[in-house]
Amino acid sequence: MEGGSGNNSAPPSTTFDKSKVLDVKPLRTLVPVFPSSPQTPPFVCAPPSGPFPTGFTPFYPFNGPQPNPPDLNQQTHTPAPLRSFRAPCLMERCLEMGTQMVPLMPNKAPCGAAKKQDGDREVVNSVRMRFDALRRRLSRLEDPKESVSRADLKAGKILMKKGARTNARKRVGVVPGVEIGDIFFFRIEMLLVGLHAQSMAGIDCMVVRGEIEDLLAVSIVSSGGYDDEAEDKDVLIYSGHGGNVNSNKKDKQIADQKLERGNLAMERSLHRNNEVRVIRGMKDSISATAKVYVYDGLYRIQESWVEKGKSGCNIFKYKLLRLPGQPSAFAVWKSIQQWREGFSSRVGLILPDLTSGAESIPVSLVNDVDEEKGPAYFTYVATVKYIKPFKLMEPSYGCNCRSACAPGDLNCSCNRKNGGDFPYTANGVLVSRRPLVHECGPTCPCIPNCKNRVSQTGLKVRLEVFKTKDRGWGLRSWDPIRAGTFICEYSGEVIEKVKTRQDGEGEDDDYVFDTTRVYEPFKWNCEPGIVEEDNNDATEEYNIPSPLIISAKNVGNVARFMNHSCNPNVFWQPVAYEQNNESYVRIAFFALRHIPPMTELTYDYGTTRTDEADGNNALHGKKKCLCGSPRCRGHFG
Template sequence: MEGGSSHNFIPPSAGFDKSRVLDVKPLRSLMPVFPGASQAPPFPCMPPFGQTPNGYSPFYPFQPQGSQTSPNLNSPSPMRTPTGPMPAPIRSYRAPAPSGALPHDFPEESNGERGSSMGGAEDDDGYFDAHLGSSSSRKKTTKASSSRKKKKKSGDGDSLTNNGSGVNFVSVMSPFQVEDGNRELVNYVLVNFDALRRRICQIEDAKESKNGIIKRADLKAGNILMTKKVRTNMRRRIGVVPGVEIGDVFYFRMEMCAVGLHAPSMAGIDYMTGKGDAEKDPVALSIVSSGGYDDDTEDSDVLIYSGQGGNNNNKDKQVADQKLERGNLALERSLNHGNEVRVIRGVRDEVNSTTKVYVYDGLYKVHESWTERGKSGCNIFKYKLVRVPGQPGAFAVWQTIRKWKDGFSSRAGLVLQDLTSGTEPIPVSLVNEVDNEKALGSFTYFPKLKYSKSFTLMPPSFGCNCHNACLPGDMNCSCIQKNGGSFPYTGNGILVSRKQLLHECGPTCPCSPNCKNRVSQTGVKLRLEVFKTKDRGWGLRSWDSIRAGSFICEYAGEVIDEVKLKQKGHAGEDDEYIFDTGRNYDSFKWNYEPGLLEEETSNDINEDYNIPYRLIISAKNVGNVSRFINHSCSPNVFWQPVLYEHNNQSSLHIAFFAIRHIPPMTELTYDYGNSSSSEADNDNGPHWKNKCLCGSSKCRGYFG
C-alpha cells in the first residue's frame, strides 16, 4: 500500500465493524503501551496479530492472548557487529488489529522475486485488518506451510530451519545501537537484511517446483531481523534519521523499517502521537509517494500528496470520501506545527521494469492542505509539501537522468557518446565537467579477458546436462553440484553469496545461452559513464541504481605471468591497471548469518577465496570499463572469482558485484589490496604503494 491504499482488500468478518469511522477524540485516547525494564522493545513495523505461525517467534507486546511473558532477546551472540551506545524502551501508540492476520503472507513490492498470490487488507495506519483469502484457502495455506516445516533436509541447504539443530543466533547490538544508529550501523543492518533475503530467495527458488506457495523473502527476512534485534534507529523521531543519507535507495519497504526511516511496512504515512497534554495531536514523521494515489510527483522540490483511505482492493479507485483521521490528521497537524517530514519517493527501476526503487529525498514541510473531488467523484485530501532548501539532490538526480535517457536534454560535459564503439550492449559515455581534457590515454577497448597462447589453462571440467536452463533445486545439474548444491543466483540474476570459487555454465554445457547461471558472461547491463574526478583521474559511475549483489562488469585485460609482472614498463610500478589475485585484501563479511535461519555453518558460505591459480591481469593496453574503477578503503564493489569453460579450457575470470545498493551517479570503487609481504622491499610496505585519496573514515593511507 502506498499513501494509505489497500492491497487486495478482503472484507473483514461480520464481528468487526469497518464502517465505523474513528473521530479525533478516540484516536487521541488510544492507550500507549510501555514495556517493562525486563521486556524487549516492541516490534514497530509488522507485529503478527493473533496466533503466531510455526517458524515465527512472538515478540512483545504483540503476543497471543494469555501470554504473560516476552521472549528473551537479550542474550549474547557470537555475531560480529559494530560497537556503539544502547536504547531506552520504545513506546507503541498503535492499537492491535483483529487477530488472524499473518503479515508475512501478504504481498508488498516483490521487486523481481516471486511473492504470494494471496493478499490481505490493511488498516490505514499500516497494520493488517483481515485474514488472507477464504477459509478453504487458509486451510490449504496452513497445511502446505505445515508440511514444509515438517520436512527435514540435510546437506542440500534447502530447508529454512533444522528444527533447532542448527546454530542459534541472537544479535549483540546494544540497546543504544538499536535505538540510535549511525552510518556504519545502517549499512550493517541493510547488508544483513539483503544477505538473509537473498538466501531465503535461494531456498524458496529451489522449492518452487515442489509446491506452489512462495513466501515473500523480504517480509520473512524483516521478521527474523526485527525479532533478533538486528535493527537500528527504533526510537521514533521527527526529522533526520542518524546514518540514513539523502539519496539512499531501498528496494523493499522492510529495509526502511529496519533502519528507522519509515516504520509501517505498507502504509504511506508514518506518524506519532505524544503522551503529554500538549502533545496529543498526531504529527507526521515520513511519507512514501509511489503511485498508490494520484500524487503530483513531477516537481523535484514540491510534492502534491494525496491523503489515505476511501479506496477498496483496487488501490487506484476511490469508493468513498477520505476522513480526517490517522495519517491524514497527522499531516494536517504537521501543517499547523510546522515540523519536518521525511519524504521517500518511489520510482521505476530502469534496469528491471517490474522493480520499484525507493529514494529518500530528504526533509519537507507541509505548506498547504485542501480537499478536492477525485476522478471517481469522492473527496480526497491533498497536501502540498515543499522541500527544505540546502539539501543535496536526490529525486532531482533521477529526473535529470531520465531526461538524458529520453533525449529531452543533453549531458553536460559530454565528450564521447560511447567509448566502447558498440562493443558493449549498452553505450558507455565519457564525461568531463572538471577541466578541458578531452581524451583518454591510448588503449584498445576489449570486453573480455585475453589469455596468451603460452598460458596453460586448466582442462575443461564436465559440463551440466541441462538442455533448457539450469533450474534451482535440480541436484542432477553438475554446475549446481560444483556450487555446493545451491544455485548461486536468485531468479533475477542477483548473486546470493560470495563464494570461494563460483562456477558458471560454459560453452560445453548444453543449456541455453540465457541460462541464469551465465550472469557474468552477458556483458554490461548498466548505463555506465567514465567521468573525470577532481583529484583521482578518471572514475566510473552508473546512471542506473545498482542493487546489492548485481553484476557490474568483468575485469578485462591481458593475462600476464609473474615474471612479466616484475618487468618495469609492462606490469611494474608504472602500470596503474594491474589486477592481482595474489595481493592482500582486507576481509569483510557479506554473506548471510546461518544462525538466523538455524542452519549449520558450512564451508559453502566461507568467503575466503580458493583460486586454482594466481591470476594477474593488466588493462594498460587492452581493457574495458573496469580499468576506470578507482580504489577505496570502504568500497561499494567487490570482486568474485568465476570459473567457466572457454575455448575448451577452464578459465578463471574476475567479476565485480555490488556490495550494497548504490544510488545513481555514485562513483564505483573496490579495494585494490596491497602487495604480499614477499614483494615488499622493506618494512615500510610494498615497493609500489600509492597514497590513498578515498577520503573514507577507514582509509589506510596507501594502497597497491
C-alpha cells in the same frame, strides 16, 4: 475558472466546513495554530505542474511557513503550542519507548543511553546488508517446492525478532545514518533503519505527548498508488490515505477519506510546520513490478485541501515543498531520465559510447570538472584475453542440460560444481560470495539465457566514465544498483608478472588486477545458522587454482576505470566456466551494497605483497589513498 489555481493567494472566503463532509473524529487538541510571524514574506515557490482539477476546495484558510520551526526531537526551546513538558533527556527517553510512557528511574543512565539505539552510517549499512544477505538467501533459486515467496517479509520478520534494526524510536527529521539519496528496494528495509516505520502504509506518524497530545507526520512514501503529482523535483502533491482508493478488494466501497490517523497527522504537521521525510518510489527497470525507493530528504507541508477524486469522493491533498540546501537526490533521477530520453544534453559529454559498440549498451564519457578530453588511449575489449594457452585446471566439461539449468537439479554438473547451491537468484543477483562461482559456459548446451550465465552476458547497468575531482577518471552508473548485481568483469591481458619500474622498463602499470595481492577479508554473506539448511556460505575467501594477473594498460574495459576505496561499494569474485574443455577463471565485479545512481563505483585494490626481506614493509601500498573513508588505510596498491 472556478475553484482557485496554482497561485498562492488567499483562498475563497467561503469557509469550508469539514465536519459536514468529513467524518472528523473528536480529538482533544485540534487547535489551529497560526503562524506567529506576520513579517514573513509571502511564500514563493514553483507552481505545481498543472492547474488543480475542478472541485478544488481550499481546506484550511492559512498556509505559509513558520519562521522558527521547533525541533521536535530536541526540546531545547519552547515552541508556542507545545509546552516544554520535560527535560530534554527525559523526553528523549520517553520517546525511546515509543508511544508508551514508562516510569523512569531517576539518577540512572545518562542521556547517552538513549542514543544507544540510534544508528550511525555504519550501523545503518550493516543492518541493510544483513537484511539483503538474508533476503537473497531466502529467495535463492532452489527446488520450486521449497521456494520462499516474499523473502523480503520473511527476512524482515527474522531480523525484527532478533532486534537487528536501528533507529526504532520514531523521530521527526534526520534519521542518523540514513543519507539523502539512499535507495531501498523493499519497504521493510526502510522500516529496519527507522526511515519509515510502516510496512505498507504511506504516512508514518508519531504521537507527541505533553500536557496536550498531538499527532505528527514524520515520513511519507509516494509510490504511485494514488493520484499524486510528483513531476517537480522540489514539490510533491501527496494524497491522503483511506477511502479505499487503492484497495484491491472489489467488494469494498469507495468512500470519502476521513481526517484520521495519517491524514490527521499530515494536517497537524501542516500547522506545526515540522519537517517530513519524503521517500519517492518509482518503477525499477529490473522487472515490471519491482520498485525502488529514494530518500529525498526533508520537506515541509505548505498547504492542504480537499478535492473530488475520479470516483467523486473527497480526497485530501497535501502540497509539500523540499527544504533548500539539501543534496539532490530525486533531482538526479529526473536528470538521468532526461539524458536517457534525449531531452536534455549532458553537460561535459565527450563521447556517447566509449566502447564503440563493443558492449551491448553504451558507456558514456563525461568530464564536467576540467578540460581534459579523455583518458589515455587503450583498446576496448569486453572480455579478458588469455594470450598464451594458460591451463588453469584439469580438463573439465560443462553440463548436459537441454533448456535452462534448473536450481536444485543435481544432474546438472555445473550445479554440482557449485556444491548444489545455485549461485544466483531469479533476478540474476549473486546470493553469496564463495571461493569460486561456476557458471555454464559456451560449451554447455543449455540456453543462452540460462540463469547460471550472469557474468558473460555483457553489461546490464548503464555506466559512465567520468572525471573525478582528484582521482583521475572514475566509473559510475545511471541506474540504481541492487546489492549483488553483476557490474562488469575485469577485462585485459593475462600476464605472468607485474611490471614495475625496478624492471627498468618504463613506468609502472597502474591498470593491473592481481589476485596475489592481500585483500582485507569482509563479511557479505548471510550469517550461518539463520536459515535452517546446510550451507557453505561461511567461506568467503576466494580460492582459484593458480594466481591470475590481468593488465588493462593497453587493452581493457570499463573495469580499468574503477578507483580504489578502503570503504568500497563493489567487490570482485572469481568466476569459472568452460571453454574448449578447459576451465577459465575470470574476475567479476558485483555490487557490495545498494548503489544510488551517479555514485562512484569503487573496489578495494588490496595491497601488494613485496618479496623484499624488509619485514616491516612487507605490506604497504605504494599509493596514497584519497578515498576519504573514516576507515581509510592511508595507502593502497
